[in-house]
Each structure stands twice: as C-alpha cells, then as structure tokens.
Amino acid sequence: MKFLRVAAAAVLALIGHTDAVSTFSPARPPAAPLAVRAPYLNVWLNGQTDGRPSGYLPGQWPSFWTQGFQGWQGFIMVDGKPYNWMGGAPGADNVDQQALKYTSTRTTFIFNAGGLVQLVAEFLSPVFPDDLRRQSIPFSYLKVSVVSLDGRSHHVQIYTDVSGEWASGDNSQTVQWEHQAGDGVRSHKFYRQNQEPFNEANDQASWGNWYWSTGDIRGVTYQIGQDTVVRGQFLSNGTLTGHIDTEYRAVNDRWPVFAFARDLGAVGGSGSASTLFTIGVAQEDAILFQGRGDSPQEVPSLWTNYFDEEELAPFFYKDYTYASQYATSLDSRIARDSIAAGGQDYLTITSLAVRQAFGALQYTGTRDNVQVFLKEISSNSDIQTVDVIFPTWPIMLYLDPNLIKYTLSPLLENQESGHYPNKYAIHDLGRFPRALGYPDGNDEAMPLEECGNMIIMMLSYAQKTGDVNYLRQHWTLMAQWAEYLIEDAKIPANQLSTDDFAGHLANQTNLAIKGIIALEAMSRIARLTGHNTVAGNYSSIARDYLGFWSRHGINRAAVPNHSVLQYDSADTYGLLYNIYPDKALGLQFIPQSVYDMQSNFYQTKANKYGVILDTRGTLTKTDWEMFAAAVAGPETKAMFISLIAKWINETPTWRAFTDLYDTNTGGYPGNQFTARPVVGGVFSVLALQ
Ligand SMILES: *[C@@H]1O[C@H](CO)[C@@H](O)[C@H](O)[C@H]1NC(C)=O
Ligand SMILES: *[C@@H]1O[C@H](CO)[C@@H](O)[C@H](O)[C@H]1NC(C)=O
Ligand SMILES: *[C@@H]1O[C@H](CO)[C@@H](O)[C@H](O)[C@H]1NC(C)=O
Ligand SMILES: CC(=O)N[C@H]1CO[C@H](CO)[C@@H](O)[C@@H]1O
16 A cells, blocks of 8 residues: 555656556556567566656657667647657657556557547557467557547647667667658668678667558658657657658767658547557578588578568558457457466466567578577577576467477477587577587586476477377487486486576475476377387386485475475475476376475465575565466465566566566566566466366
8 A cells, every 4th residue: 555655656746747647457567568579679668767667658768678778759749739658759748648558469558648639559569379470570560549538629640750779789880771662551671781690789689670660641751860850840840751861870870760650630529540550670580500500500580481571561561450350369368268267367467478478589490490599588698598498388388389399499400410419408509699509518507407398398299289200209319318317316416407596506306306207208208109118117217216305305394394495404495396397298297295285385485475486585486486376276376376466566676577586575686587488487377278
C-alpha cells in the first residue's frame, strides 16, 4: 500500500496532470517490449532511472536491451496542436497515458490527446512458432489508431521517425540511406556505410540494412534530415516536405532521422482511423559458423530461402492482417492455457516472456537444414550456450519442439565434425554472431551440466516428434557423453553449474540428480534405438546412483526433510529444479516422495518475492523457481506463481524481465541479467500438459 502511494505521487509530481496516472494490465512490467523479434531487433521501453516508475512512453526514448537509445519519436497533431506520445524530442506537450497493456505478442498504449482524441499505439512483435517463412523475418509492427473522444470531428496528423541509432551501436559511424517506394509500400532504407559483417558495437549489429516503412497511400509525407529540422517541420506544419538530405554522416552528426507523417484528415465522431508502420533489419548472412567444413562459413538468414531482400518490407507490411490474426490466436491460446494451468497470475508471467524468449533467436540456414542460433543476451553474449537453451526449453516444448532440433543442430554439427576435443559436451560455440567453437577445448567447462542437458533435450525432441532417427544419428556422441555421466554424476567433481555466479562447488546435489536422470534418459534412448544391452546398464547405473544420492543428498533429520545443496551438508538447501526433466520426459524415475518432500519444504521457505536459489545467498532465478513449481503440489505451485507475479508488478528492476533477483528486495543483484531467453522456462507448467 505504502509503495503504491509513493509511486503515484511521484508520477503526479513529474507529469503535472492529475489525470495522468496510467493503468497497467495485467501488471506493470519492469520494461515493456516494443519491437522485440531478434537479437538485433530488441527494443524496449525501459523503466526509469530517475526515480519515476516505469511504463510511460510519452517523452521517453525507447532503448535497445543494452540501454542504448534507439531514437523513435512519435507526435500527433490535433486541430493544429502537437503532442508527444513517444520519444524524448522537445517541442510538444505529452499526451496523457491512460493504459499500458501487454499480451504475449503485443504492448498497447492508450493515450488521451488534449481530451479531443484517443490515440492507441500497438506494438506487435508476432511470433510464428510453426511458420518458418514468417518467423524468419526480423521485423516488427507499430499501428497507430485514433478515435474522437468528444463526439466532434478533429483534424489529425500522425508523425513518427527513427534515427540512425538503430543501424549502429557506435554513434560516430556514418550512416547512409535512401528512400524507396514500390509495391504499395514506402521505405526509408538506412545502414552503416562501413559494413562489418559479424561484428557488433555495443551488442548492436555492424552490418545489415534497416527498413522503416509505411503504406504508399493518401496523406503520407516523408522526409530525411536533421532531427530538429524534420521534427520542426512537422511541429509547425503537420506535414513533411519530401526532402531527402543526402549528406551522409555520423549517427550523432546533426542526427539524421527518417520520418513519415500521415494526414488522417478529419477523424469524426464514430469512425476510427489508423496507420501502420514496420521496422526491421535485413542481413543476408547472419552467423559465422564452424560446422562440418574445415573452416568457418557464413550462414545465411533463413528468410533468404523465401524472399529477396527488397521483398521483405512490402511482404511484411501487407501481411499485417494475417499476422495480427495469428498473433491474436496465439495470445488467446497462451491466455487460455495459462489461466487453466495457474490462473491470471500465471498468465501475467508467461505473457511477458514470449517475445523476450524468441527475441534471442536468429533463424538461419536452408529449408532442409534450419539452424536457430541463440544469443545469451546480457550475461556475456555467448552463442548457443547449452545451459541457456535448457532453461528456455519449456517454451519450445509448448510451442514447437522442432525448435529443440534447430537450436541443438549447430552444437551437434560442430562436435560431430571433430572440432571439439573434450569428451564431455561443449558449453557454447563462442561469442555471438561468431559460432567458431572451441577447437582447443577451452570453453567455460560445465561438463556434467551440459552432458545432462543435451541428452535430456534430445530425448524430449524425439518423444514429441517421433523422430527416433534423430537419436540414431547422434548415438555415438550421446554415448560418449553418457560415459562422462557414469564417471561424474554420482560424486560430482568440483565444478560450475549453470548458476556460475555462485562459483565452483563439489558434490552439488542438484547437479548430480540431473546427471542421474540423464543416465536414465540414456537408457530410454538406447532402447528406442535398439541398443538393448547397454540400455539395461544405463538404467541399473542410474538406479544405483539414485540410491546413493538419496542417502547423501537429503537431510532426513530436519523437519520437514529436504534436499541439500551439497552432499551431507545438513544446513544447506536450494531449489531442486533438476528433477523437472524426470516429469518432462515422463520417466517416472524419481520417487514421488522426493517431489512431495520438496514441495512441502518450499512452503516453509518463501521470502517476500520467492524462494532462494540456494543457501549461498538471497538471490533466486525465475526460470528455476518455475521448474520447481511445475513439479510441486498445487499449493506450492500456486505459491511460486503468485510470488513471481507480485514481483513483476512491484520489482524496482527496470530493464527487460530479469531472471535473477533478490527474494527480499525484488531488486537486481548486479543489474546484469536482462532480456535473456531463459524466461522461456516459465512455460514449465504448460510444457507438462
Ligand atoms: C504546410 O502544409 C500544407 C498542407 O497542410 C502544405 O500545402 C504546405 O506546403 C506546407 N508548408 C510547408 C512549408 O511545408
Ligand atoms: C563428496 O561426497 C562424497 C560422498 O559422500 C565424499 O566422499 C567426498 O569427500 C565429498 N567431496 C567433497 C569435496 O566434499
Ligand atoms: C554392462 O555392465 C556390466 C556390469 O557392470 C559390464 O560388465 C558390461 O561391460 C556392461 N556392458 C556394456 C555394453 O557396457
Ligand atoms: C518431517 C519429516 O518429513 N520427517 C521425515 C524425515 O525423513 C525420515 C526418514 O525418511 C522420516 O522418518 C521422517 O518422517
């Protein structure tokens, strides 16, 4: 209660209107996704650092997940008076924001401009899990609609621009541009003059062409030039001149902006008028990859199999009706399923995760050999980190299990072609967008973690799709990893787990159980592929190890009993999230008593915003809490879900959905984990259904 009053007072003080407090539904997100479809199209409305609560678009610059501004300005002129509805440019009063709503694919703002018209800005980043042709296009929609509020008709003009900041993470780089019209669509195309394929500056791509487009329709004007000139033109006149400044220059040299205006004419008492914009980036080659060949090869963006570059913007623009309907049905499906499985609080969590999870994926390859590369956004930009794919995995199980194959494919190809010397599974393939692997075997070693993850995810793919041949193809490598599990899963050596911020530890109970479950999974794989003798061996070893684990991994003196963080360390505990795969794979290997024990125990350990990851600190991980919740009893599941939904609504974190937070304060430990795809793990509950 106290928190809410303070937050509202701050808004009133800063905005200066008594009616300017927005509603947020289903919650106030720490940051709102605006255009989030790929690692390089990842733009958010961050919360504020100056003490204002997050979620207000008027007057605020959208930013890339790194916090780098992405100039994106919106004005509306009503009967000759301009208002600002997005972006930090001066020259117009802000509209009043009345609502921010999010679904799985949309963030929608409702604004009031001078009490005269209502303006709705819908940011749609569709997700097409099973439609590779559409999913491969890294573009996003902005639809702006206007309706009269007072029953009278008003003259309305809409303005939007983007800056060169989208095309370079280094503002001293020269951008070049051209203006195009064709096929019913007008585009500003802009790009770094000095194209540097497979290089980044501040995590933004240093290559590729950006397209900012709208319909080539009545009432549209356009202009390219200095920010103050172009915006000044609209603010004074409501239209643009069509002038194209051709003095190509640095992003920050008299800031060139690429602008459209649309004169909607008279917007009357009943009808509504709207205009549509699209933004996206086209890179013919997306990834540099050390696969089968002797040396690394360029891997094309998947869209090159379906489109020429010039076709992308027109196709995407004209596909809006289909995309919007598809997005609505996906939103509804996720809403229906989430509410049935965990109520409105669960939907609050799942619907915030969808764009973020898919926004880390780069679709590449050919129709016959689709490879989806994943960026470990924010934690260090590794590419194809196995223990980042693993927590993301539940959303793949739920929306499209083929994604498991597409994301594991580069890892398997690299290791099966002799480019990795270690007997255990590789941790990642390098630094995005260069998947060069580790020919010297000097990756960040997480041997038990990654061997377990790979085997578990591979079996799950085959189970969901019936593609047993996949397991046959990769049998040799999986059998090699299983040998490592036999060596290490019973008494895990001193090593990192995925939670590497917590440091090295020997005998990690949670890590051991993953390896043991993976050995049982290996026995199922062996059976499916006709390796019947070893199937029995894997299974008996797994059972033997499980017995050992039960003796050393559980504190039976405590009331209630619980698993420990480290063997025989009675006072330690943590989230035993690695029993989740036993349920996800339907192994029925872990006794139900272990699930019940943990479920009861978590009930006794809830802090304000969750249950700690382990006794080394007060932090927790959203993904692992949801893994634990998914296999707990109904009350414990509901407890986790309500604590995480509460956290989303109240957290002082202000960047894209972090998966690492403090269970007491709800804040960041280090302001570091943000926009990571691992939030796909919140689909853990739905993946079991
Ligand atoms: C101002 O806008 C009107 C149309 O509303 C247009 O005819 C005129 O040329 C514009 N003037 C300038 C300087 O752009
Ligand atoms: C790990 O656990 C085993 C079995 O209880 C024990 O023998 C060994 O000393 C432990 N190692 C460490 C480093 O704690
Ligand atoms: C299976 O396990 C037995 C007993 O540990 C061992 O002797 C045998 O070599 C194993 N067979 C295979 C195929 O690994
Ligand atoms: C409170 C509780 O769960 N106690 C159990 C701990 O484990 C021992 C041994 O399995 C049981 O006997 C207790 O009932």
